[in-house]
Amino acid sequence: MSARTVMIAGGAGGMGIATALRFAAGGDRIVVADLEGPRLDEAKGRIAAVGTEVLGVGFDIRSVPACREAVEAAVAWGGGIDVLVNAAGVWLEGPSVQVSEQDWDRVLDINLKGAFFLTAAATPHLIASRGAVINIASDAGLVGNNGAAVYCASKGGLVLLSKALALELAPHGVRVNAVCPADVATPMIEYQATAYGDGDPEGYKRRLLSHYPQGDRARFIKAEEVAELIHFLCEPGSAPLTGAALPIDFGVTAGY
Template identity: 70%
Template sequence: MAGRTVLIAGGAGGMGLATGLRLAADGERIALADLPGPKLDAAVAKIVATGADAVGLPLDIRSVAACRDVVAKARNWGGGMDILVNAAGVWLEGPASGVEEDQWDLVLDVNLKGAFFLISAAVPHLAAAQGVIVNIASDAGLVGNNGAAVYCASKGGLVLLTKALALELAPQGIRVNAVCPGDTATPMIEYQARTYGG
């Protein structure tokens, strides 16, 4: 099964990059989608250095048009699409009474809305390949965390989105699963510890 085309949203670091490196070791072709800049370039270089095929695709996941565009670009680059990994994520901590609308929108747009519209755009290509969708959710989407209501809402939504789409897309031969890790040594967790303590 090696040589499949994998699109990883949030692929420039953390779990997205780790997933890309692991799949590259299996011979998969990796399209990393993330905000453009040195971080994305370095991530692509790291995968290419392993001998794998990789490309960096700029993506602002908050934009529906950008989500649709990056799916088309990944499909054109790879000649199809076999796997979509939604690994983009942002963290917000603090009392619900202090959350501003723009903060709510950022977390929900990155953690949930973007994943939905990437999936929506990718379905025809994944159906043709009998492909796979993996959503990186969180244990916070299963059990609420004190002081992280917005983040928990976004990841809980992603868990239920996964369950609903697993039922909807199974007849098309697409498998949909979520991974719900606890605290993991990633830049997001390091930021959380620096900013909020812990």
């Protein structure tokens, strides 16, 4: 197989960089798209160290024009887009009565609106390549999380967006799937524990793991494990898989 152009939105984050490195290890060229700054520069350096071609695109996924410009930059550099991974995301928790309009807009714009408009901009190029889209949703897009209504709304919307787009794009040979991780060992989980742990971040993390069926053996998912699933879903051997919302959660969403 010739090298593909893989665009990863939120590519400088924990799951984004792990996914970029997995595709790079397979010889694909990478477009890492994220907010401009040192974190994006660091991600580019890590990907380039694998020995693959990499383009960094600084953009704000909340902006529709910026989404379109990011896709244009990716296509001008890579000649098209074969895989789009929407990995950008933010977390919010707390009582719904305390959520401001600005909170709502920020979470929905990053977690859902941006994924929609970035995919829409990339669709003609994905049709040309008969490519694949992976949206990183969450277990919170499959079941309700107490105290995280806005986040659940954004990720539940992303799951159904994936299914609807899968149906729309199937006649063109484009596959769309959602990957739904539970808690992943990334900087986001550390942010959650610090911001919402009431001064006890380790206790916060223990409370998260208490919901896992593994009991004392419970651990957080590795970003590399999520990346492996994403990579598989974009390979020819996964051709029948489209419109799926695949949990990778140690069984958290399987039931009680």
